[in-house]
Amino acid sequence: MHTTIPEIISTPDSLERLVRSFCSEPVLAFDLEADSMHHYKEKVCLIQVATSVEAVLIDPLILPDISSLASLLVDPAIRKVFHGADYDVRSMRRDFSVQVNNLFDTMIACQFLGEKEVGLAAVLKKRFGVELDKRYQKADWSKRPLEPAMIAYAAADTSLLVALYRQLESELIAKGRLSWVEEESELLSQAAASERSNKPLFYRFKGADKMDPRTLAVLEELLQLRDLKARISDRPPFKILSHETLCVLAEKKPRKNADLFGISGFSVKQIDRYGAEIIQAVGRGVSLADDSLPAYPRPARLRRDRHKVERCKKLKLWRESKSAELGIYAGIMANNTLLEALSDAVPRDMDELEKVPGLRRWQKMEFGAELLAELRQTC
Numbered sequence: 001m002h003t004t005i006p007e008i009i010s011t012p013d014s015l016e017r018l019v020r021s022f023c024s025e026p027v028l029a030f031d032l033e034a035d036s037m038h039h040y041k042e043k044v045c046l047i048q049v050a051t052s053v054e055a056v057l058i059d060p061l062i063l064p065d066i067s068s069l070a071s072l073l074v075d076p077a078i079r080k081v082f083h084g085a086d087y088d089v090r091s092m093r094r095d096f097s098v099q100v101n102n103l104f105d106t107m108i109a110c111q112f113l114g115e116k117e118v119g120l121a122a123v124l125k126k127r128f129g130v131e132l133d134k135r136y137q138k139a140d141w142s143k144r145p146l147e148p149a150m151i152a153y154a155a156a157d158t159s160l161l162v163a164l165y166r167q168l169e170s171e172l173i174a175k176g177r178l179s180w181v182e183e184e185s186e187l188l189s190q191a192a193a194s195e196r197s198n199k200p201l202f203y204r205f206k207g208a209d210k211m212d213p214r215t216l217a218v219l220e221e222l223l224q225l226r227d228l229k230a231r232i233s234d235r236p237p238f239k240i241l242s243h244e245t246l247c248v249l250a251e252k253k254p255r256k257n258a259d260l261f262g263i264s265g266f267s268v269k270q271i272d273r274y275g276a277e278i279i280q281a282v283g284r285g286v287s288l289a290d291d292s293l294p295a296y297p298r299p300a301r302l303r304r305d306r307h308k309v310e311r312c313k314k315l316k317l318w319r320e321s322k323s324a325e326l327g328i329y330a331g332i333m334a335n336n337t338l339l340e341a342l343s344d345a346v347p348r349d350m351d352e353l354e355k356v357p358g359l360r361r362w363q364k365m366e367f368g369a370e371l372l373a374e375l376r377q378t379c
Contacts, residue, residue, distance in 0.1 A: 006048075006055045006155040008146075010062040018049070018056060019068050025051050028072065029081040029161030030100075032088050033141040033154055040230045040237070044095045045141035050158035057154055060095070061142065070098045081165045083107050083120045083157075089191050103189040106161065109168040109181045114327035124160055127167060132156055180362040187360075200294060201227060207247060213293035218285030219250035220294060225281045229274065241270070253282050311343040311378040318374050322367070334363060346375055 009015050022028060029050040036042035047058040047069070060066050072078060073092070080100055082088050084107040092098045110118040117123070121132040136153045146154075172178040201223035202208040202216055211219060223246065230237040241249075245265040254260050257279060260271045316339060323330040338358045347353040353368050 004054065006057050006151060008151070009056060009058045012063065012065065012068075015058065015063060015066065015068055018058075019072055022049065022051065022072055023075070023078075025078060027052070027079045027081060027162050027165060029158040029165070030073075030088065031082065031154075031157045031161075032091060033139075034091060035140055035142040037138045037236060038140040039142065040234045042091075043142070044091050046146075046154055048154050048158040050155075050161060052162040055155040055159050057151065061144065066096060070096070073098050073100050076101045078102060079104055079165070081106060081161050083123075083161060083164075085185070085188055086191060089189055093192065100189045103185045104165060104169075104181065105185045105188055106164050106168055108184050108188070109165075109172060111332045112177050112181050112184075112328060113168065113171055113175070114329075120157065123164065127164065128160055130160060177362075180360075180366075183360055183362050202294070203297065205246075206243065209296045209298075211250065211296070213295055214286070214288075215250050215253075216294045216296060217288045218253055218282050219246065221281040221285040222246055222249055222278065225274075225277055241266075241274070249278065249282065250285075253286055254279060255282065255286070307378070308343045311346065311375060312339055314374055314378055315339045315342060315371070318370065322370070334367075338363075342371060342375065347372065348376075 007014075009018055029048075031048040032044050033046040033048075034042050035045050044060055047060060047066070049056050049058065049072075058066060058069065073080060079102050081104050082100075083105065085100075085103060085105040089100055089103070092100065106123070107118050107120070110123055115123065115126075117126070121134060124130045124132060133149075133153055133156070136150050139150060141150075168181075169178060172181055197203075200220050202211075202220050205219065205223065208216060208219060222241070226237050226240045226246070229240045233240070242265045245263060248263050249266075252259065252263070254263075257271070257275050260266060260275050260278065261268075315334075316336075319330050319334050319339065323333045326333065335358075338356075341356050341358055345352070345356050347356055349372065350364070350368055353359065353364060353372060
């Protein structure tokens with residue numbers, strides 16, 4: 001692990017020097033810190049970059065422009081190592097319109113090597129005996145100046161990533177699985193930035209699919225109110241009203257202030273602050289005309305095909321056996337969506353197999369013949 005205090009890049013000149021210094025590195029490790037736990041609209045607050053010998057921090061809140069960093073991220077000659085890259089890739093694309101090329105996700109690598117625990121802290125402890133201090137995992141990284149302990153924490157997350165990558169790459173090569181991880185990482189690098197949609201907020205609310213239309217109408221009114229309050233106060237919505245509290249409010253549909261007392265997670269302070277508006281929001285949902293009530297979107301029910309069901313069962317049995325043989329989690333090797341697609345398409349040869357949606361190149365190469373054999377037995 002790097003022991004020197006990391007440099008914080010906060011001027012255009014220092015960023016240019018960093019890019020020139022790192023442009024010849026074959027492997028760079030990246031991580032980022034954001035403020036999603038503290039603000040309504042999250043943003044990237046710190047970018048960590050590390051080689052095998054040093055870690056550097058880039059401050060995008062002070063730098064007016066970090067576009068020169070993009071030359072490193074897009075360069076196909078430099079391997080970019082992330083651990084659990086999905087969030088980072090989406091955030092970089094959202095905030096800076098940056099594409100990450102030649103990505104290698106060490107978390108995916110751990111999954112394909114059959115590791116039971118794939119979180120970075122667990123992996124580094126197992127492989128290097130290093131304990132990561134996670135005190136600042138939920139800190140407000142938008143505050144300046146950064147505390148020395150926060151700077152050390154940020155640097156620690158990337159200081160061993162290059163060494164970890166070297167270990168994992170060697171093990172993947174030995175097992176013949178490096179191309180599997182490279183393909184999955186390539187697909188991950190193309191992930192689009194998450195954008196706010198115009199769909200009702202209850203579409204993204206856990207448990208909404210079990211609510212009746214009237215309760216959904218009340219929930220949507222409450223979610224819109226919460227979102228408005230969060231936006232005005234620049235706080236995450238969950239800090240205005242929790243998921244659990246919203247569930248109870250939507251189900252109970254309180255009509256007067258006294259009904260709000262005793263609701264789990266709803267304090268007297270919150271009742272004083274939001275009580276009247278919550279009663280109004282519930283009233284709007286309760287009074288909505290029957291023919292205007294919302295409905296949770298559900299896929300059309302398809303006629304049950306007994307033969308397809310049998311094919312899928314057989315493929316799942318094959319997957320169980322194969323994943324046990326390889327020592328990896330079954331869902332990583334082939335997810336249910338892919339098995340459903342194979343059962344639906346029933347490809348007869350490699351050309352038809354290649355057209356099945358969701359099938360990776362590595363899956364076709366490694367398991368294509370076995371999949372076709374399994375499907376032929378069900379026809």
